[in-house]
Amino acid sequence: MISVSGKKWFERKINKNSIEKIKQDEKFSEIVSKLIISRNFDLNEIYNIKNKSNIINEFKNNKDFLNATNIIENCIKNNETVCIFGDYDVDGTASTSLFVRFFEEINHPYFFYIPDREKDGYGPNKSLFEKLIRKKPKLIIMVDCGSTSNHAVDFLIKNNIKSIIIDHHDINKPYPKSDVIINPKKNNQNSFKDYFCATTLTYFFLKILEKKIKSSFDVSKYLIYVLLALVCDVMPLRKVNRSIALNLINDFDINSNIAFKTLYKLCDKQGKISIDDLAYLIGPIINSGGRLSNSNLAAELLISNNQSIVQNKSLKLINLNNKRKKIENEILNEINFKKISKENKDVIIYYNANLNEGIIGIIASRLKDYFNKPSIVITNSKNSLKGSARSTINYNIGTVIKKLLDKGLIDKGGGHNMAAGFSMKKNNYVKVENFILEDCLKNSKNPVDLNKYDSEISASAINQRFFNEINQIGPFGYGNPIPTFLIKDLKIIKVKILKEKHLNIILKTLTGSSINSICFNSLNSEIGNYLMSYKKKIHVIAEIKENIWNNKKSLQLNIKDLFVNVNLS
Numbered sequence: 001m002i003s004v005s006g007k008k009w010f011e012r013k014i015n016k017n018s019i020e021k022i023k024q025d026e027k028f029s030e031i032v033s034k035l036i037i038s039r040n041f042d043l044n045e046i047y048n049i050k051n052k053s054n055i056i057n058e059f060k061n062n063k064d065f066l067n068a069t070n071i072i073e074n075c076i077k078n079n080e081t082v083c084i085f086g087d088y089d090v091d092g093t094a095s096t097s098l099f100v101r102f103f104e105e106i107n108h109p110y111f112f113y114i115p116d117r118e119k120d121g122y123g124p125n126k127s128l129f130e131k132l133i134r135k136k137p138k139l140i141i142m143v144d145c146g147s148t149s150n151h152a153v154d155f156l157i158k159n160n161i162k163s164i165i166i167d168h169h170d171i172n173k174p175y176p177k178s179d180v181i182i183n184p185k186k187n188n189q190n191s192f193k194d195y196f197c198a199t200t201l202t203y204f205f206l207k208i209l210e211k212k213i214k215s216s217f218d219v220s221k222y223l224i225y226v227l228l229a230l231v232c233d234v235m236p237l238r239k240v241n242r243s244i245a246l247n248l249i250n251d252f253d254i255n256s257n258i259a260f261k262t263l264y265k266l267c268d269k270q271g272k273i274s275i276d277d278l279a280y281l282i283g284p285i286i287n288s289g290g291r292l293s294n295s296n297l298a299a300e301l302l303i304s305n306n307q308s309i310v311q312n313k314s315l316k317l318i319n320l321n322n323k324r325k326k327i328e329n330e331i332l333n334e335i336n337f338k339k340i341s342k343e344n345k346d347v348i349i350y351y352n353a354n355l356n357e358g359i360i361g362i363i364a365s366r367l368k369d370y371f372n373k374p375s376i377v378i379t380n381s382k383n384s385l386k387g388s389a390r391s392t393i394n395y396n397i398g399t400v401i402k403k404l405l406d407k408g409l410i411d412k413g414g415g416h417n418m419a420a421g422f423s424m425k426k427n428n429y430v431k432v433e434n435f436i437l438e439d440c441l442k443n444s445k446n447p448v449d450l451n452k453y454d455s456e457i458s459a460s461a462i463n464q465r466f467f468n469e470i471n472q473i474g475p476f477g478y479g480n481p482i483p484t485f486l487i488k489d490l491k492i493i494k495v496k497i498l499k500e501k502h503l504n505i506i507l508k509t510l511t512g513s514s515i516n517s518i519c520f521n522s523l524n525s526e527i528g529n530y531l532m533s534y535k536k537k538i539h540v541i542a543e544i545k546e547n548i549w550n551n552k553k554s555l556q557l558n559i560k561d562l563f564v565n566v567n568l569s
Helices: 016-026 030-038 043-050 063-077 090-105 126-135 150-158 198-212 219-232 239-249 258-266 275-292 297-303 307-334 337-343 357-371 397-406 426-443 464-473 526-533
Strands: 082-086 110-113 139-143 162-166 180-182 348-351 375-381 384-390 412-415 419-425 485-498 502-508 514-519 538-549 552-564
Touching: 016 030, 016 043, 030 464, 043 239, 043 464, 063 139, 063 162, 063 180, 063 198, 082 090, 082 126, 090 110, 090 139, 090 198, 090 219, 090 275, 090 297, 110 126, 126 150, 139 198, 150 162, 162 198, 198 219, 198 239, 219 239, 219 275, 258 275, 258 307, 275 297, 275 307, 275 357, 297 307, 307 357, 337 357, 348 357, 348 426, 357 375, 357 384, 375 426, 384 397, 384 426, 397 412, 397 419, 397 426, 419 426, 464 538, 485 514, 485 526, 502 526, 514 526, 514 538, 526 552
Parallel strands: 082 110, 082 139, 139 162, 162 180, 348 375, 514 552
Antiparallel strands: 375 384, 384 419, 412 419, 485 502, 485 538, 502 514, 538 552
C-alpha cells in the first residue's frame, strides 16, 4: 500500500510459532514477543529485559588494548607529556574528555587539541602536528580519528613521537604505522565491529588502564559520556550498547554530573534523562561549538568541575545551537524539495556553494529523513569542495567514500555505515556524483525493508498499559527502533503549527475519544498538506510516545506517514 508520501508500507511478517514459543518460554505478551522476534534479540538481550544488565568488557584481553596500556604506563613512569587529539563531534569530544579526566586525576602532564572544522579540516595531518610537537609531547593519542592518517603518523615517527589511534571509522590497508591502532574494523577483528564508537572504546580502554596502574580514577562515573556519544554517532542500541543504556536510563542522576545538570537547568528540563534528550537536546548543543565557533568549547564543558566555567560554556553552546537552528531553517527553506523528489535519484546529492561547512551534515541528515534515502550535501571550501553524508541502513556510505578515496576522486575522506565526510577538487564533482549513483544502484539493499510497520492496532489499544508493555524492549534507537503501528479510521479535528515547521494534530477515533498527535518537520510537506486540510477518515503510521509537560505525562502519536482514500481491510 502506498502512502501520501509515496512510500510502500508493509507489516512485518513474523512466524506465529516463533511468537508462541517466546510467549510460553518467557511469559511475554503477544506484542512484546513479536517485537523480540522482529528485532532478532539474542538470549542475553531477552534475559536483560527482566534482569539486571551487566556491562562486560570484552577487550580486557585484547592485544591492542594491552599494548596501548603498556605505552601509557611507561609515559606515566617517565612523566612524559601526552597530547590527546580528538575529532570535533560529540564522539571525539566525549572520548577526549575521558582521557583528560584520567590524566587530571593522576596529575600527569597533558594537553588536548580539537581541530577547527574550517581552519584545520578533518582529522590529523602533518601541518597540524608540526604545530603540536612544539609543546614536546612524547605520545599523541588520536581518538575518533586517525585510521586514514598515514602521512601524519609517518611525520610523528620521523620526530620520535609515539602514537596510539583509538577509532571506529573504516580502515583499510596499508594501515598507519602507529604504535598501536585500536579499531574493531582492523582485520575485522570483532564480530560486533559496527557497535563501538570511539568513546566506548576509550571507556573500555581506561577501565583496563586504571586497574593496571592501580589508579583511584573511576571512569564509570562518566559512563553517560559513552551513551551520549554512541547515540549521537548512531551506533546500534543493541548488545553491549543496550547494556550501557539500560544501566543509565533508569539510574542516572542528572545532579551527579555538573555539565548535564547545568544544561538541563538552562534548557528548563526536568526528570530523568532519555535517549531522545541525548539525541535531540544535549547532543546538538555539544556539537554546536565544532560546527560554528570554537571547537574546544564542548570539551572544556565536559572536563570542568567549576560551576562558573560550566555555566559560561553551557550558555555559549546553547546560543550557538540556537544560531545553528536558525541557519538550518534558512537553508531548508531554500531547498526545492519538489524538484529533488521529481528527479527521483537513489542518492540525494545537493550542492550549494554558499553553505556554512558546519551545517552541511545536519542538512544531509534532514534530507535523508525527508526522502528516506542516503543524502550528501556539498559546499565550497576555499579552493575545494567539502561534503557530508548521512545514510540509511540499506547503504554503507563509509564504504563508498573509501572507494572514492582509492580512485583518487576525492582528496580526503572517512566515515562509517551511517555517516561520512570528504573533501575534493571542484572539477571532480560530476565524476563523484556519477560514481556514487552507480555504486548505490549496484550495492544498496532493497529499500522496501525501510518501510515496515510492526503491527496494526486499534486506537483503543493506545493506553499506558500497552505503552509500558512495548517499552520493555527499550530503550529505543538505531538498531532497536521504536515500534511503529498502523492505526485506522481516524479523523482530523484540530491542527496547530509549532515553531513554523511541526504540526500538532488532535485526532478523533471511531468511539469518539481524542488522541493528541505530532508530525515533526511536516509543514509544507505532502503529509503536512493532508493533515492541514483533509476532512475524511485517514489511516496513520505512527509511534506511541510519552509527552511530559509541566510534570504531567500523557501519551501521544508521532505520525510518520498516512493513507487517504484507501481501503486497508
